[in-house]
Amino acid sequence: MGEVRAMCYVKPINCVRKQNQEEAEMSDNGHSEETKREITLKPRRHPRLWQSYLWWEEMMKLRQKHLLRLNAITRGASSYAPDFEEARIAAINPVLEEALDMLVADAQAVGPIYGLFTGIKGIGPSLAAKVLAQVDDIASFETISKLWRFAGYGMYEYWVDEKGAVQAPREGYVSMGTQGEREMVRKLTEPKEGWHLETRRDVKIAGWKSPYNTMLKSTVWQCVASFIKQQTPGYVELYYQEKGRWATEHPEPICRTCGVPVSECRAKRSHKVKLYTPAHMHAHAMRKVSKVLLQHLWVVWRITEGLPISRPWIHAVGGHGTYIAPEDFGWAIETRAYQNVVGREPAST
Numbered sequence: 001m002g003e004v005r006a007m008c009y010v011k012p013i014n015c016v017r018k019q020n021q022e023e024a025e026m027s028d029n030g031h032s033e034e035t036k037r038e039i040t041l042k043p044r045r046h047p048r049l050w051q052s053y054l055w056w057e058e059m060m061k062l063r064q065k066h067l068l069r070l071n072a073i074t075r076g077a078s079s080y081a082p083d084f085e086e087a088r089i090a091a092i093n094p095v096l097e098e099a100l101d102m103l104v105a106d107a108q109a110v111g112p113i114y115g116l117f118t119g120i121k122g123i124g125p126s127l128a129a130k131v132l133a134q135v136d137d138i139a140s141f142e143t144i145s146k147l148w149r150f151a152g153y154g155m156y157e158y159w160v161d162e163k164g165a166v167q168a169p170r171e172g173y174v175s176m177g178t179q180g181e182r183e184m185v186r187k188l189t190e191p192k193e194g195w196h197l198e199t200r201r202d203v204k205i206a207g208w209k210s211p212y213n214t215m216l217k218s219t220v221w222q223c224v225a226s227f228i229k230q231q232t233p234g235y236v237e238l239y240y241q242e243k244g245r246w247a248t249e250h251p252e253p254i255c256r257t258c259g260v261p262v263s264e265c266r267a268k269r270s271h272k273v274k275l276y277t278p279a280h281m282h283a284h285a286m287r288k289v290s291k292v293l294l295q296h297l298w299v300v301w302r303i304t305e306g307l308p309i310s311r312p313w314i315h316a317v318g319g320h321g322t323y324i325a326p327e328d329f330g331w332a333i334e335t336r337a338y339q340n341v342v343g344r345e346p347a348s349t
């Protein structure tokens with residue numbers, strides 16, 4: 001156990017996962033046995049993959065530092081010796097190549113999902129390896145909702161004040177102790193006067209442990225950004241379709257506080273949140289594509305491991321009741337053929 005603990009302090013990803021699962025289970029069952037409990041750390045299924053990802057990323061960052069210094073010298077912004085930087089870069093290059101080979105080998109060892117994922121235009125070896133390393137074990141996500149929640153696309157009960165601002169989760173984890181001896185303690189919120197419970201999108205709140213894996217969320221976001229850049233068939237059309245739909249339905253930005261077009265809002269300075277701006281519509285479309293990508297990954301990965309697929313995956317995309325088959329978006333696997341075979345509820349639920 002000593003090894004596992006040490007590993008988790010380096011990157012406490014399993015702690016977050018454990019927390020998510022507990023919260024999900026708790027909301028499923030509608031009760032909590034204890035208000036205070038220490039998280040028990042669960043070992044990773046693919047610890048080597050995570051370690052080789054970290055090593056590759058460290059080497060990339062190191063190389064980047066020296067490239068920036070060399071660039072500054074070339075621009076005349078630095079008086080450092082250029083040959084020194086050039087020699088360092090030349091020394092890092094073979095190490096980086098070896099790190100990438102190792103990363104690919106460790107990602108391939110996860111199973112056929114690596115090959116299928118990198119078969120999608122815009123998903124390179126390092127991006128795929130990073131996602132696989134962070135999800136680690138698809139068997140621990142019995143439903144797509146669990147994976148969405150882990151990746152930052154979940155809902156939970158939050159205490160909201162009179163102004164509509166989220167103040168605290170109904171229940172969550174707070175960090176106690178010093179950095180080296182950190183302990184996550186489960187806490188039930190004591191609501192203040194005027195607060196009420198609302199089911200909201202998961203959010204990060206100061207003082208509380210994030211309810212999701214923030215790094216996975218940003219990695220999935222990176223994947224979708226790459227789809228737009230590379231014009232990945234299927235995903236890029238979905239992105240433009242979502243953006244276009246919103247632009248048609250909401251041709252003018254709206255003040256969130258007043259609920260009127262921004263041009264009619266009388267308190268522009270204090271009412272900062274505007275809906276249906278280009279940035280807001282971009283974020284909405286990115287979110288939609290991210291959820292669909294995660295769903296595809298979940299379906300395909302689970303099929304390759306012979307795991308059951310729960311029925312909600314057919315209807316679960318954004319509540320629109322449409323199922324987007326992974327094979328229509330470039331995944332080299334016939335998921336339709338599996339629908340009748342494994343399209344059933346997991347035995348445990």
Ligand SMILES: [Zn+2]
Pocket residue numbers: 255256257258259265266267268271
């Ligand atoms: Zn307003």
